[in-house]
Amino acid sequence: MGKLIQISGPVVTADEMRGAEMYEMARVGNEELVGEIIELEEDKATVQVYEETSGLRPGEKVEHTGNPLSVELGPGLIGTVFDGIQRPLPKLAEKGGDFIERGVHTYSLPRDKEWLFTPSDLGVGSEVKQGDVLGKVDETSLVEHKIMVPPGIEGEIDEIVSEGEYKITDKIATISTVDGKEEVSMLQEWPVREPRPIVDKLAPEIPLISGQRVVDTFFPVAKGGTASIPGGFGTGKTVMLHQLAKWSDTQIVVYVGCGERGNEMTDVLLHFPELEDPRTGEPLMSRTSLIANTSNMPVAAREASIYTGITIAEYFRDMGYDVALMADSTSRWAEALREISGRLEEMPSEEGYPAYLGSRLAEFYERAGRVITVGNQDNKGSVTVMGAVSPPGGDFSEPVTQNTLRIIKTFWGLDSDLADKRHFPAINWLTSYSGYLDSIEQWWTEEVGEEWRELRDKAIAILQEEDELREIVQLVGPDALPDRDRAVLEAAEVIREDFLQQNAMHDVDTYCTPDKQLRMFEISLKFYEEVLNAVEKGAPVEEAARIPVRERIARMKTLPEEKFYEAADRIEELIDTQLEEVLEER
Numbered sequence: 200m201g202k203l204i205q206i207s208g209p210v211v212t213a214d215e216m217r218g219a220e221m222y223e224m225a226r227v228g229n230e231e232l233v234g235e236i237i238e239l240e241e242d243k244a245t246v247q248v249y250e251e252t253s254g255l256r257p258g259e260k261v262e263h264t265g266n267p268l269s270v271e272l273g274p275g276l277i278g279t280v281f282d283g284i285q286r287p288l289p290k291l292a293e294k295g296g297d298f299i300e301r302g303v304h305t306y307s308l309p310r311d312k313e314w315l316f317t318p319s320d321l322g323v324g325s326e327v328k329q330g331d332v333l334g335k336v337d338e339t340s341l342v343e344h345k346i347m348v349p350p351g352i353e354g355e356i357d358e359i360v361s362e363g364e365y366k367i368t369d370k371i372a373t374i375s376t377v378d379g380k381e382e383v384s385m386l387q388e389w390p391v392r393e394p395r396p397i398v399d400k401l402a403p404e405i406p407l408i409s410g411q412r413v414v415d416t417f418f419p420v421a422k423g424g425t426a427s428i429p430g431g432f433g434t435g436k437t438v439m440l441h442q443l444a445k446w447s448d449t450q451i452v453v454y455v456g457c458g459e460r461g462n463e464m465t466d467v468l469l470h471f472p473e474l475e476d477p478r479t480g481e482p483l484m485s486r487t488s489l490i491a492n493t494s495n496m497p498v499a500a501r502e503a504s505i506y507t508g509i510t511i512a513e514y515f516r517d518m519g520y521d522v523a524l525m526a527d528s529t530s531r532w533a534e535a536l537r538e539i540s541g542r543l544e545e546m547p548s549e550e551g552y553p554a555y556l557g558s559r560l561a562e563f564y565e566r567a568g569r570v571i572t573v574g575n576q577d578n579k580g581s582v583t584v585m586g587a588v589s590p591p592g593g594d595f596s597e598p599v600t601q602n603t604l605r606i607i608k609t610f611w612g613l614d615s616d617l618a619d620k621r622h623f624p625a626i627n628w629l630t631s632y633s634g635y636l637d638s639i640e641q642w643w644t645e646e647v648g649e650e651w652r653e654l655r656d657k658a659i660a661i662l663q664e665e666d667e668l669r670e671i672v673q674l675v676g677p678d679a680l681p682d683r684d685r686a687v688l689e690a691a692e693v694i695r696e697d698f699l700q701q702n703a704m705h706d707v708d709t710y711c712t713p714d715k716q717l718r719m720f721e722i723s724l725k726f727y728e729e730v731l732n733a734v735e736k737g738a739p740v741e742e743a744a745r746i747p748v749r750e751r752i753a754r755m756k757t758l759p760e761e762k763f764y765e766a767a768d769r770i771e772e773l774i775d776t777q778l779e780e781v782l783e784e785r
């Protein structure tokens with residue numbers, strides 16, 4: 200046991216700590232605050248403390264526990280709100296009221312609750328290895344929680360309990376291994392900084408369908424992929440993450456509120472329980488785990504929060520689920536790194552961030568992936584990581600954004616000008632990109648329609664041409680443009696306003712199926728091409744671009760699926776007939 204000799208905010212130093220190891224958990228001070236050893240020099244240990252350190256005094260005890268910072272994994276993860284080091288906030292509120300008391304120790308998962316355990320087909324004498332499913336617990340109406348053989352255990356089942364209600368610490372099986380008998384419960388522990396084992400990573404060939412047209416059609420992310428949403432204040436990062444959490448075709452959502460303002464996280468905590476899962480009608484919280492570490496909570500716990508979130512996501516991935524992890528935001532996490540690095544008196548890099556900022560970001564994002572999980576079942580699961588970035592002043596050249604761009608493959612750059620125009624999602628189609636277009640093209644061709652890639656590339660080219668023409672208009676005015684260029688400006692509005700723009704609050708338009716997206720895409724591009732053809736044949740630009748069917752095109756995104764396709768066929772007919780009428784009247 201050591202004793203405190205120096206205190207610098209969340210970073211403290213203790214001596215007489217010989218035998219301690221890096222990233223080992225420690226209990227700091229007489230109140231036994233939770234900390235983690237981050238630096239060792241002879242018998243001195245530097246500890247980052249995950250709780251408020253005011254009031255600590257030199258000479259108080261510091262005890263290392265022998266275990267790394269770990270999370271508890273088992274029934275009880277879903278529907279619970281944790282802090283950055285997986286302490287359940289409702290339990291902390293019971294003990295300390297509206298404010299989190301220091302030194303409060305509580306289990307992450309409930310020890311007194313009994314769960315109905317149903318054993319699998321594996322019986323006594325079955326050979327098992329890590330990841331094999333011993334049974335299941337219906338944790339919520341949406342999540343079948345699979346009880347797996349913990350990592351590192353392999354052998355023959357000696358004993359397995361029958362169906363019944365058990366606590367997570369109760370023995371459910373005994374496995375004979377080469378080292379002796381191992382008792383297995385429903386509870387696992389895993390160090391947060393170490394990725395959970397897998398058999399192999401798979402190619403990112405299946406898109407994560409979000410129902411957001413600009414995402415799915417223009418800049419898709421694959422299941423097991425990585426995406427970043429950078430944007431300045433008020434550009435809609437949090438609302439975008441809410442939409443992705445609600446509508447993405449994943450079974451589990453892990454939402455990490457990392458260093459955001461308290462009122463924003465409060466909105467999440469109040470809003471999520473009220474959200475309805477669109478596929479089942481059940482509350483969205485029935486398949487969601489929330490980690491809340493706001494900007495006024497201890498800064499060191501903010502640094503740990505994304506590791507806590509990714510470990511929980513990997514655990515559900517190992518069950519064969521597709522998991523979406525939202526981190527809001529990695530900028531606040533990087534600021535925590537910067538503060539701790541400053542306390543350690545490390546040599547700063549650009550804008551004061553530590554030199555290892557890029558490698559730490561890479562460690563986090565590289566734990567995403569679509570994988571073959573360990574175990575005999577040959578399961579496949581995925582973790583898709585989507586991180587918001589909050590660059591100061593919306594400056595994408597700052598270090599966190601730039602280091603993130605080197606790692607992720609899908610970039611959804613939010614634009615403050617679009618946000619000011621109430622264009623949602625405010626994803627700038629000229630600066631955003633996706634590195635998954637080639638790998639998911641086969642899925643779109645087989646499942647939706649083979650013309651997707653051709654239409655997508657054509658629309659991007661149109662929007663780029665429109666942007667170039669708008670720059671010319673600012674210099675010389677629209678009247679100086681040839682008729683064809685004016686037609687491009689008029690007709691491209693359909694793609695921007697009627698296809699890319701969505702209303703997150705509208706019952707129908709908040710989500711758009713891939714089939715409907717492709718049909719809307721076809722109509723938008725048909726309108727564009729037919730208007731240009733009519734103008735080239737001599738039709739007046741304003742009359743061709745403002746034919747009456749234009750209003751129907753604007754309203755087609757609000758049509759429910761059962762009415763849309765019939766209306767779409769009629770819109771195509773009207774485009775042809777009304778443009779012919781314009782040409783005949785010429």
